[in-house]
Amino acid sequence: MKKTITFGIPCYNSSAYMDHCIESILEGTGYAEDVEIIIVDDGSVKDDTPAKADAWERRYPAIIRAIHQENGGHGAAVMQAVRNAKGVYFKNVDSDDWVDADAVSALLEKLRYFIGLGEHVDLVITNYVYEHVEDNTQNVVDYRHVLPVGRVFTWNDMGHFMMWQYLLMHALTYRVDVLREAGLDMPPHTFYVDNIYAYVPFPACRSIYYLDVDVYRYFIGREDQSVNDKVLTSRVDHYWRVARVMMHAYHVYDDISSAKLRSYMMNYFTIIMAICSVFSKKSDRPDAMDELQRLWDELKAYDRRMYRRARHGVVGLATNLPGTVGKALTLAGYRAAQKLVKFN
Missing domain, CATH: 3.90.550.10 (Spore Coat Polysaccharide Biosynthesis Protein SpsA; Chain A)
Structure with missing residues (x-):
């Protein structure tokens, strides 16, 4: 049936x-x-x-x-x-x-x-x-x-x-x-x-x-839940993997005919890249920032327009501020968003 x-x-x-x-x-x-x-x-x-x-x-x-x-x-x-x-x-x-x-x-x-x-x-x-x-x-x-x-x-x-x-x-x-x-x-x-x-x-x-x-x-609220902040930080490599799948799914500006869907999908992908940036900064992995840079380089090689939107738009700039002070500001912004939205 x-x-x-x-x-x-x-x-x-x-x-x-x-x-x-x-x-x-x-x-x-x-x-x-x-x-x-x-x-x-x-x-x-x-x-x-x-x-x-x-x-x-x-x-x-x-x-x-x-x-x-x-x-x-x-x-x-x-x-x-x-x-x-x-x-x-x-x-x-x-x-x-x-x-x-x-x-x-x-x-x-x-x-x-x-x-x-x-x-x-x-x-x-x-x-x-x-x-x-x-x-x-x-x-x-x-x-x-x-x-x-x-x-x-x-x-x-x-x-x-x-x-x-x-x-x-x-x-x-x-x-x-x-x-x-x-x-x-x-x-x-x-x-x-x-x-x-x-x-x-x-x-x-x-x-x-x-x-x-x-x-x-x-x-x-469960301590072992995947969206728990500490758990997510320890699994930042999983987000790198997910970002790569999403990256290579479409050349968003070329493949998506609806302008509104194209904008939505590019914005959503930008947020995924921002998550990768924030949790790479939070991670204790010694290779985290190198892996993050490789991810950005891969996006740039794959689609320069997607790269410019994700990396040099407001969200990309805010989550990739350079230096020690930049890292502190990025993480402070993340904590504020976390308290506002309560997403984990």
Whole structure:
């Protein structure tokens, strides 16, 4: 049976929190059998994640499937779910996150409506919420002043995104065929590949719909979480890897026909390069600044116009100030942005 939507849940030693994620999807979608949940056990060995995944499949065989694979990292687990999806649409939900019941119910009804009309909407965008568990605060990211509400539109219809408002993986529900045809290169054993997922497929999305509901609840606060500041600093090489994939995906100014999408993608790529610059400065790796310079040199050789925009625009200049004083100013600016936006 063709499903309306597949929810992919990558799990790696997720036993302590995966049940909450799965239950939130089941309850929010009313245990509907046109919904599919694919739990991808990404080679978990430290807890009973594999057994839990199998138990969920036995309990709801019409809805839930468990897939076990050798450890390949977050991107490999996401793409395993995409390859096996029976849904017309696909949404990834990480195992330590969850969905809001009313909002995901509204999303499901809208997707059923599109399918019933025979309308191939390529991308449905919804809001997400940073759930800061340590201080019990929330930060909602919505797009109601950026995107048209209540109608199908194209990239040419969107407005200007603020720096904290970019379209992260949490906001995206893709048509499965778009994801499969996008040629996503999600490098194995690499964190932060969600940036690739929220970048490479966009030019293939010809029709878009914004549903103004807060579907995704993004957990912030676990010490071993990939967006934890210390963890991210220790994995700056993962961001270098991600930046290279995004860099070589497009010659943005030549390949992207929509002027507004071109501007959005260049701005987003600029932020990724800025992250590389900031965390290279924060890193204790002796080769960090040399590797950062190699990354900038590679971009310059690949596409000089992209290089000029990313390196010599306001963001690039602010995050690459020279010398000891420049480094201190760059890091002070990062800390201020961190407190303002509370993104980790």
